[in-house]
Amino acid sequence: MLHKFDDKGRELAIDVNYLNYRTRGTQDLENRLFNQDGAMESRELFRYRTPSEINIYTLKADYVHPLKNKARLEGGFKSSYVDNDFIFNHFNTNDGHAMIDNRRSNHFQYRENINAIYASGEKRWKRFGVQLGLRLENTIAKGNQLGNDSVLAMRFTKNYTKLFPSIFLNYKPNDQHAFVLMAVRRINRPNYQMLNPFVFYKDQYTYSAGNPHLISQYQDRIELKYQHKNFLNMGLSYNRFTNGIFTTIQAQGDSFTSRPDNIARGYMVLLNTTVSGRITSWWYNNTTLRLSRITMKGPLYTEALNYATNVARLELSNYFNLGNGWNAELGGYYASRDVNGQAQTSGMFRVNGGIQKKIWKGKGTLAMNFEDIFHSWVYHNRSFSIRQSDYYQMNRTDTQRISIALNYKFGKETFTRKRWHNNNASDDEKGRVE
Numbered sequence: 001m002l003h004k005f006d007d008k009g010r011e012l013a014i015d016v017n018y019l020n021y022r023t024r025g026t027q028d029l030e031n032r033l034f035n036q037d038g039a040m041e042s043r044e045l046f047r048y049r050t051p052s053e054i055n056i057y058t059l060k061a062d063y064v065h066p067l068k069n070k071a072r073l074e075g076g077f078k079s080s081y082v083d084n085d086f087i088f089n090h091f092n093t094n095d096g097h098a099m100i101d102n103r104r105s106n107h108f109q110y111r112e113n114i115n116a117i118y119a120s121g122e123k124r125w126k127r128f129g130v131q132l133g134l135r136l137e138n139t140i141a142k143g144n145q146l147g148n149d150s151v152l153a154m155r156f157t158k159n160y161t162k163l164f165p166s167i168f169l170n171y172k173p174n175d176q177h178a179f180v181l182m183a184v185r186r187i188n189r190p191n192y193q194m195l196n197p198f199v200f201y202k203d204q205y206t207y208s209a210g211n212p213h214l215i216s217q218y219q220d221r222i223e224l225k226y227q228h229k230n231f232l233n234m235g236l237s238y239n240r241f242t243n244g245i246f247t248t249i250q251a252q253g254d255s256f257t258s259r260p261d262n263i264a265r266g267y268m269v270l271l272n273t274t275v276s277g278r279i280t281s282w283w284y285n286n287t288t289l290r291l292s293r294i295t296m297k298g299p300l301y302t303e304a305l306n307y308a309t310n311v312a313r314l315e316l317s318n319y320f321n322l323g324n325g326w327n328a329e330l331g332g333y334y335a336s337r338d339v340n341g342q343a344q345t346s347g348m349f350r351v352n353g354g355i356q357k358k359i360w361k362g363k364g365t366l367a368m369n370f371e372d373i374f375h376s377w378v379y380h381n382r383s384f385s386i387r388q389s390d391y392y393q394m395n396r397t398d399t400q401r402i403s404i405a406l407n408y409k410f411g412k413e414t415f416t417r418k419r420w421h422n423n424n425a426s427d428d429e430k431g432r433v434e
Helices: none
Strands: 002-004 011-034 040-067 071-092 106-124 128-146 154-171 177-188 199-203 206-209 217-228 232-252 255-280 283-300 303-323 326-335 338-340 343-345 348-359 364-371 378-383 392-396 401-408
Touching: 232 283, 303 338, 348 378
Parallel strands: 206 255
Antiparallel strands: 002 011, 011 040, 040 071, 071 106, 106 128, 128 154, 154 177, 177 217, 199 206, 217 232, 232 255, 255 283, 283 303, 303 326, 326 348, 338 343, 343 378, 348 364, 364 401, 378 392
């Protein structure tokens, strides 16, 4: 809802959202153990039934009050409530009959209420502009692992309040160049399922678990941006991380348990460059290059994490107007080696493309798209900082796809609502649903 008090820009926007996620997950797994001669020594069959439901309620209000001489004040509040109910039932099916195994089953409930108030002031001159902001957030969270005859019940509660300041300085010497200097503090909360303390059985060597003691990750960011018309955009930033959330791996005997933890502090220096422009009358190109330096340090069970690496990302997008209603796209993405917790990922790339034709006097479109044409988006992971252990992993998923679409427009689009603010009130909460 958007209400304008007058024609001078004084207005109030209110967003109310309700989201419901329901899943009825089913997974059948089979573990086989072979000896060195290739003969199978054991075979284990089990089944997962994982129904879950997440309800998300959000209320957000924003008020804008214009002032004289190109100045204005903004303020508002946001409240969100999340109710997460997750069931994980493990069934053994070795004898042909499914029998629940309570030792490996779990029922986890998580409820979270976040309330925030924020205010900002903005002032613009002919060439300069400044904006100052402050947000105060309070979080109350409760988790409950329901027990059974084999698993003990467990509860936890969290209640914390944090401040998040921000400052933006703008300078535009002429119509061709623009500079922005910004400093912000941000929070990255863990996904809901990361807080589930239950240890999930995958096979006799591999387990995974959540961490109810996990706290939010904080980021302090300083960035200088430069823009030249619509052709060049550059940004150089320094990012300092505290309470970094990573997936850790603990070796215990001949088994490995992975769980998220706040193990590290570190920084990232990032240079982001985007060049956009028309190469010919029928060919438009958009190229983005990201270069960064990342370091991480922190205790890790009996080991110490001390890692630094250079990371590169290159993204190419090409758009072709072939005439007579034909259009085509061809793009690619390259990612150099990267690190996440105790895993180092090798470099990889993918190529995407598509072609489309306008039909029925422009009211219809027939399109064919290709994703990961060479099926090259394959993860090769190698562990480090695990006590007396190493692991190597290759993960190949269904990233190679071909899709065909037919679209047709009926009538005219007579009304389009223009949102006063860009983000939906529930976007933050949606991003934490796994």
